[in-house]
Amino acid sequence: MSAGTGEVAAFRNVSKSYGRVRAVDGLDLVLRPGETVALLGPNGAGKSSSLDLLLGLREPDDGTVELFGGAPRAAIEAGRVGAMLQSGGLMSDVKVRELVAFACAVHPRGHRPEEVLETAGITELADRKVDKLSGGQEQRVRFALAVAGANDLIVLDEPTTGMDVSVRQRFWAAMRAQADAGRTVLFATHYLEEADSVADRVLVLHRGRLIADGTSAEIKARAGARRISFDLHPEDGPVDEGLLRALPGVVGLDVTGRPDAVRTVRIRSADADADVAALYRAGLQPRGLEVTGLGLEQAFLTITGEQDAVETLETESAR
Numbered sequence: 001m002s003a004g005t006g007e008v009a010a011f012r013n014v015s016k017s018y019g020r021v022r023a024v025d026g027l028d029l030v031l032r033p034g035e036t037v038a039l040l041g042p043n044g045a046g047k048s049s050s051l052d053l054l055l056g057l058r059e060p061d062d063g064t065v066e067l068f069g070g071a072p073r074a075a076i077e078a079g080r081v082g083a084m085l086q087s088g089g090l091m092s093d094v095k096v097r098e099l100v101a102f103a104c105a106v107h108p109r110g111h112r113p114e115e116v117l118e119t120a121g122i123t124e125l126a127d128r129k130v131d132k133l134s135g136g137q138e139q140r141v142r143f144a145l146a147v148a149g150a151n152d153l154i155v156l157d158e159p160t161t162g163m164d165v166s167v168r169q170r171f172w173a174a175m176r177a178q179a180d181a182g183r184t185v186l187f188a189t190h191y192l193e194e195a196d197s198v199a200d201r202v203l204v205l206h207r208g209r210l211i212a213d214g215t216s217a218e219i220k221a222r223a224g225a226r227r228i229s230f231d232l233h234p235e236d237g238p239v240d241e242g243l244l245r246a247l248p249g250v251v252g253l254d255v256t257g258r259p260d261a262v263r264t265v266r267i268r269s270a271d272a273d274a275d276v277a278a279l280y281r282a283g284l285q286p287r288g289l290e291v292t293g294l295g296l297e298q299a300f301l302t303i304t305g306e307q308d309a310v311e312t313l314e315t316e317s318a319r
């Protein structure tokens with residue numbers, strides 16, 4: 001299958017355990033050409049394990065993983081995939097230029113080494129020994145190795161760890177150029193602002209399960225991306241919590257204050273515009289009304305926190 005159509009990667013009901021730890025749990029996922037996809041999740045959520053499965057570095061216990069409609073190994077041997085992983089040291093006692101030239105030479109569709117050094121912004125490091133680099137410089141060399149050939153899919157595991165702000169910006173500019181060239185980019189990250197600004201699709205893993213999949217805006221909306229807060233005064237009538245809860249975008253509701261005093265209402269909303277309009281239509285007189293946005297970070301904490309609450313309930317009811 002070509003990179004221009006169909007599926008770049010597919011997980012079909014994939015599970016992987018290490019002893020009693022279920023690192024990946026029933027993962028179903030398809031990546032399509034040209035997508036830039038961020039993989040988010042708390043520590044131990046299964047991000048690295050999923051990437052290892054995708055690259056054929058580990059075999060699933062259940063389910064199947066495909067790259068370009070076939071076995072991961074075949075796609076990798078055909079030079080369709082570039083990867084930048086956390087693990088594995090770089091060769092020691094070689095110069096950056098030599099290492100990059102080697103990666104270009106062995107890649108079935110290798111670029112020119114000078115071009116790769118330029119893309120990764122490491123031309124000035126070319127004559128340095130690989131084992132004498134700082135952590136951030138080493139990351140840039142790993143990046144060069146990931147783009148040494150014309151790949152259809154680039155897989156990056158926490159690529160910007162150790163990079164300073166300017167290197168990080170340069171890195172993402174280079175990555176965007178890869179995506180603009182029609183390549184699919186999949187990256188695991190702990191930096192939610194990177195996911196927010198770079199990815200056009202965000203996946204959230206939690207205890208090996210995919211708990212959210214959508215654009216950053218959709219994920220924020222699902223978490224109740226905006227907060228509406230206001231006061232209701234007792235002289236304006238009693239507070240009808242049922243009415244508030246039934247507003248069209250309400251995801252969460254919190255009402256504080258004594259029934260006979262000023263009550264403060266905080267709403268987590270997926271559609272603040274509709275909720276505010278509905279408040280007035282219902283004849284309420286909200287005072288000091290404020291609508292604030294929720295960042296992806298808060299959205300992420302909200303949905304992973306909600307998932308924890310659901311799992312606790314499930315565990316308790318199963319007892």
Ligand SMILES: Nc1ncnc2c1ncn2[C@@H]1O[C@H](COP(=O)(O)OP(=O)(O)OP(=O)(O)O)[C@@H](O)[C@H]1O
Nearest residue numbers: 018021022023041042043044045046047048049050
């Ligand atoms: N080789 C292994 N042997 C045993 N357990 C493992 C192994 N690799 C991962 N695990 C466990 O599997 C779970 C998922 O780990 P994984 O590294 O995939 O998560 P992650 O989302 O990448 O985490 P982090 O954000 O901390 O890098 C964790 O509980 C981890 O301890």
